Amino acid sequence: MTQPILVTGASGNTGRRIITALTARGAKLRAFIRRSEAQDVLVPLGVEDFAIGNLDDDASLAAALQGCGQVLHICPPMHPQEDVIARRMTDFCATTGVNRLILWSVLHPVISVPHHRRKLDAEQYLIESGLTYTILQPSRYMQHLAGTWKSVAESGVHTMPFSTSARFSLADLEDLAEAAAIVATSPGHEFATYQLAGMDALSQGDCARILTGLLGRPVEARKRPLEDFLAQATAAGMPQHRLDNMRIMNEHYDAHGLIGNGQLMQWLLGRKPNTFAQYVTREMLAQK
Numbered sequence: 001m002t003q004p005i006l007v008t009g010a011s012g013n014t015g016r017r018i019i020t021a022l023t024a025r026g027a028k029l030r031a032f033i034r035r036s037e038a039q040d041v042l043v044p045l046g047v048e049d050f051a052i053g054n055l056d057d058d059a060s061l062a063a064a065l066q067g068c069g070q071v072l073h074i075c076p077p078m079h080p081q082e083d084v085i086a087r088r089m090t091d092f093c094a095t096t097g098v099n100r101l102i103l104w105s106v107l108h109p110v111i112s113v114p115h116h117r118r119k120l121d122a123e124q125y126l127i128e129s130g131l132t133y134t135i136l137q138p139s140r141y142m143q144h145l146a147g148t149w150k151s152v153a154e155s156g157v158h159t160m161p162f163s164t165s166a167r168f169s170l171a172d173l174e175d176l177a178e179a180a181a182i183v184a185t186s187p188g189h190e191f192a193t194y195q196l197a198g199m200d201a202l203s204q205g206d207c208a209r210i211l212t213g214l215l216g217r218p219v220e221a222r223k224r225p226l227e228d229f230l231a232q233a234t235a236a237g238m239p240q241h242r243l244d245n246m247r248i249m250n251e252h253y254d255a256h257g258l259i260g261n262g263q264l265m266q267w268l269l270g271r272k273p274n275t276f277a278q279y280v281t282r283e284m285l286a287q288k
């Protein structure tokens with residue numbers, strides 16, 4: 001605990017939450033950022049130590065690791081080089097004397113979705129590296145609702161590009177961050193791989209029913225055509241590799257959902273993980 005924990009992806013959605021949870025536990029941190037302006041959002045969260053660099057740049061990565069006791073590596077989502085970056089990160093941790101690498105992976109890295117498979121490769125490389133590690137496998141975040149909340153609340157339609165009956169063990173990012181902070185700041189999690197899922201496997205239909213109860217007016221679940229979703233993403237400038245990944249991911253979700261088990265999260269947190277209703281009440285309804 002005397003040496004800093006380097007957090008990559010620090011300025012992102014996941015990184016900011018985890019940093020908040022880590023600083024609440026008194027952890028000493030170093031945030032790896034690629035834009036100096038990112039300091040503006042991280043200083044108020046209690047970060048004082050920054051390493052400015054790029055995950056694609058070995059020199060900046062190696063420099064950032066100097067003096068760190070641990071690394072919590074959060075790769076940018078669907079990065080086409082995620083496996084390569086994770087391998088280099090693992091090697092650099094080993095050569096710079098980092099005690100443990102905590103890898104932010106994903107629930108079921110084994111499924112045939114490109115970014116899951118790249119995380120699987122990262123896990124395998126880390127396990128075989130001989131480095132002390134903890135692998136965290138978070139489920140789909142409840143916070144995906146934030147991107148469509150305005151339209152859901154106004155139109156009464158909850159729409160995602162997969163079946164309304166496909167089920168997901170949605171997890172509250174607040175819980176995931178707390179679990180990550182516990183793992184990073186307490187002993188006993190060496191060489192563990194933890195599935196971090198919510199307790200309830202919810203479909204869009206289930207979410208719509210919960211929203212109906214919370215909003216006091218009908219919310220209907222409707223499958224959005226995948227082509228329509230991808231066309232909008234294309235127009236917004238999403239790169240082709242990510243569009244391809246999105247297509248495969250949403251087709252997989254449509255057929256299988258993404259279901260895990262919340263018991264490990266409950267054990268780590270020492271309480272029940274938050275429900276979807278609790279998340280919506282705290283982060284969405286409080287905005288009104």
Ligand SMILES: NC(=O)c1ccc[n+]([C@@H]2O[C@H](COP(=O)([O-])OP(=O)(O)OC[C@H]3O[C@@H](n4cnc5c(N)ncnc54)[C@H](OP(=O)(O)O)[C@@H]3O)[C@@H](O)[C@H]2O)c1
Nearest residue numbers: 009010011012013014034054055075076077138139140141
């Ligand atoms: N969303 C989910 O439901 C879910 C579930 C399980 C796992 N995950 C995983 O969680 C991870 C993080 O997702 P997120 O939503 O937090 O991502 P995000 O909000 O997009 O944040 C990405 C972060 O990576 C940084 N970054 C991007 N490219 C970089 C580079 N070349 N070098 C250094 N930093 C770079 C960004 O910095 P800037 O601020 O400069 O852009 C930002 O801090 C992903 O690996 C994803 O697969 C997500």
